[in-house]
Amino acid sequence: MYVFSRAIYRELANEILEEPRSERQVSHRRVLRACEAAVERLATDRRYFARPARTLFNEIRAYFAMSAQQRVLRVIERYLALADEFLRRLPQNGFDAYGNPLRCRASTRKGTPCQRMPLAHNGYCPSHQHLAETEDLRVPLAA
Ligand SMILES: [Zn+2]
Numbered sequence: 001m002y003v004f005s006r007a008i009y010r011e012l013a014n015e016i017l018e019e020p021r022s023e024r025q026v027s028h029r030r031v032l033r034a035c036e037a038a039v040e041r042l043a044t045d046r047r048y049f050a051r052p053a054r055t056l057f058n059e060i061r062a063y064f065a066m067s068a069q070q071r072v073l074r075v076i077e078r079y080l081a082l083a084d085e086f087l088r089r090l091p092q093n094g095f096d097a098y099g100n101p102l103r104c105r106a107s108t109r110k111g112t113p114c115q116r117m118p119l120a121h122n123g124y125c126p127s128h129q130h131l132a133e134t135e136d137l138r139v140p141l142a143a
Contacts, residue, residue, distance in 0.1 A: 001043050001097050004083040005035040008056075011075045015068045027063045034059045042083055043097035047123060052084070053077040106131055 009032045018027050038056040041049050053076045064072050104114035104125035116125035122132035
């Protein structure tokens, strides 16, 4: 997945504003870390990550000149869309993009995470499907 965050960073690196006396390239590292965090969240928490491009843009826009803002947003949108598409095409073989096994999003009655394999369309295992139904009911109310 780091292919995508590195690509965003590389495209923008020349335009990152750095404090004149900063020797350790603080801004560069913050931008790179924000890109990595956004892509990682896209890979592991897509369902709850509503506007990835906007979120990342808001996090790093302060490191760029006003004249670069449009381009920064476009680069972010382009690569996050590619990452999103890549993730959608991954076979649903029980592992996320980092090779971690997928788990049901629910907790058991004892309060421990459910260990069962989730269904692809809602992230719950067959015994916890009812939780997805109540979740769907909340969406129109919030919108
Ligand atoms: Zn479950």
